[in-house]
Amino acid sequence: MSSATTTAPGRSTSGSASSSLRPPVGRSSPTTSKSSEWRHPLTRPSDSRADPADGPKAHGAPGIVPVAATAFLAMAASALAAATFEFMLVPLQTDLGMSADQASAATLVPTGASLLVVFVVGALGDRLGERLVMVLGALSFVVGAALVAAAWNVPTLVVGRALAGIGALTMTVIGLAVVNAALRDEDQRARAFAAFAALVPAVFVSAPLLSAWMTTSLGWRTVPALWIALGLVVLVMAWRLIPTGLGSAADAGSSNGPAPSARHREMVTPVLAGVALAGLATAATIVSSSTLLAASSAAIGVLALALLVVVMRRSSDPTLDLRVFRRPGALLVFTAALVASMPNLFFYTNLLIQYRYALPLTSIALLLAVPQLAAVAGGLSSAPLVRRFGALRTSVGMLLFASAASLGALFVHADAPVWVPVAMLTVCAVPIAGAVGPLTKAIMDLAPVDGSAAASSWRNAVWSFxxxxxxxxxxxxxxxxxxxxxxxxxxTTNLSTEQSGALAASVRGGAVVAELAQNPAVTDPAARELLTGPGLLSAQSQGFATAGVLASGLYLLAAGAMVLAVRRRER
Structure with missing residues (x-):
């Protein structure tokens, strides 16, 4: 990484106490260098002296540590809500008399709601300031959690899940923006983004066990009650500790130029972008269950995208902030992030263990705590590598490691004991989590001075999509x-090809294998044995191996995109 310091107008490299926290607001292109790495406009090289007046304290607000702690707590609360809902779903479904489709809808609602508002959150964060938007997000999270805890029917639950999902998305987007805006020293930034990568697996180590215990011992309604408590803590901490206008144009605009609200009144472009994203993502999710609904959702997404292009072309200064894409190689970095987010070996290993070894959820949670701890270590390990090699090159190394490790799925044979897939995932977890921090830092380093929240929203949108x-x-x-x-x-048995295909399709659809084997139509004893024994295990191994090979290819493709980004920057 280049040691040249990029400074903002009106700010000396020594960072004197009298210098302004923010440079004049504008949409000018950030400074670039011949280095293969970007640096956020207000950062210092890692060997420079820390200025006690730098950062949030320049506003007379609390220092960096309380501000960063608030941001990380907000993001942890969001992860906790996602990690615990699965374990309360079965008793919740029983209490409310929900069908399987209603339970699926309750699970997916937060994702759709958050995709709808992701760009609105980024725009408001940069316009109104991180503190106010974080408070509003925490309030939405608390209200949504309260509705879930008090849910007396399915509509109440769905509305609560939507509000909680919007709040969780807001706390994640703004939390990352706060970290990006508050931390200026390159060493601090490397450690912070490594901690960000370790945060989700750290939550998933304990949250499932805690949720399972609370659900069985205290009732499922105590789980959203925990969300409420965390949301209230985040709300109070955000109001008291996050400085006004930490990374937004709102604060700077009041003293260094026209307020952004005067320049950016429209919210049509971020809304259209969210509708397009949510429509296309929803279509991809439901296409296997309802072709008509998927086609309708895709049509809405495409129409919103077309309208967005028209509005963006006609507007001289649209609210939807695209400045993060203007740096050389930026599109390649986002492409790498998009591709790297596609595989989910944790999900496929969880699925394999559930169906092959017939273990209870608590036992599975204990087994998967091992790779989650490995992911924590992998996320944290990226910090010294980023400081030495830079975010782009560290991402390449981690993605190549993840690509090679994913091929371990080929060794999970039909007769493999349960520790084999767990060990495979443990090895994979280190580079998979290790790539998150450098990739996130590479994206957030692209953010202009007054665009941290917008960059964070783009990062979240790409990762979710x-x-x-x-x-x-x-x-x-x-x-x-x-x-x-x-x-x-x-x-290979006496079953017809049609019977074999129908049985396999039923197993794929989630039918209980033991019940299928006892079906009077399955008259061949050899077919029954294969269906409940070696045949099923071999098919499971082939499916799992396929997921591993596809993950390996996707990680390799992401690494290739990052290599091209490095070369683009060097030119």
Missing amino acids: GGTVGGVVVTGVAFAVFQSTLTDILD
Whole structure:
């Protein structure tokens, strides 16, 4: 990484106490250098002296540590809500008399709601300031959690989940923006983004066990009550500790130029972008269950995208902030982030353990705590590597490591004991989490001085959309291989090809294998044995291996995009 310091107008490299926290507001292009790394406009090289007046204290507000702690607590609360809902779903479904489709809708609602507002949150964060928007996000989270805790019917639950999802998305986007705006020293930034990468797996180590205990011992309504408590703490801390206008144009505009609200009144562009994103993501999610609804959702997404292009072309200064894409190689970095977010080996390993080894959820949570701890270590390990090699090159190394490690799925054979897939995932977890911090830092380093929240919203949107589309594609291919393999195996018996295909399709659809084997139509004892034994296990192994190979290819593709980004920057 280049040691040249990038300074903002009106701010000396020594960072004197009298210098302004923010440079004049504008949409000018950030300073660039010949280095293969970017640096956020207000950062110092890692070997420079820390200025006690730098950062949030320049506003007379608390120092960096309380501000960063507030941001990380907000992001942890968001992760906790996602990690605990699965374990309260079964008793909740029983209490409210929910169908399987209603339970699925309650699970997916937060994702759709958050995608709708992700760009609105980024725009408001940069316009109104991180503190106010974080408080509003925490309030939405608390109100939504309260509705979930008090839910007396399905509509109440769905509304509560939507509000809680919007609040969680807001706390995540603004939390990352706060970290990006508050931390100026390169060493601090490397450590902070490494901690960000370790945060989610750290939550998932304990949250499932805590949720399972609370649900069985205290009732499922105590889980959203915990969300309420955390949301209230975040709300109070954000109001008291996050400085006004930390990274927004709102504060700077009051003293260094026209307020952004005077320049950016419209909110049409971020709304249209959110509708397009949510429509396309929803279409990808439901295409296997309802072609008509998927087509309608995709049509809405495409129409919103077309309208967005028209409005953006006609507006001289639209609210939807695209400045983060203007740096050399920026599109390649976002492409790498999109592709790297597609595989989810934690999900496929969890699925394999559930269906193959028939373990209870608490036992599975204990087993998966091992790779989650490895992910924590992997996330934290990226900090010294980023300080030495830079975010771009560290991302390349981690993604290549993840690509190689994902091929370990090929060694999970039909007779493999449960520790084999757990060990494979533990190895994979280190580079997968290790790539998150450098990739996130590479994106946030692209943010202009008054655009941290917008950059954070783009990062979140790309990651969420990639995970959604990747889940559909990888799951679809892996399950297709599973079904095809099981059909071929059953074809070796006296069953007809049609019967074999129908049985395999039923297993893929979630039917209980033991019940299928006892079906009077399955007259061949060999078919029954294969369906409940080696045939099923072999098909599962083939499907899991397919998911691993696809993950390996996607990580390799992401690494290639980052290599091109490095070369683009060097030119």
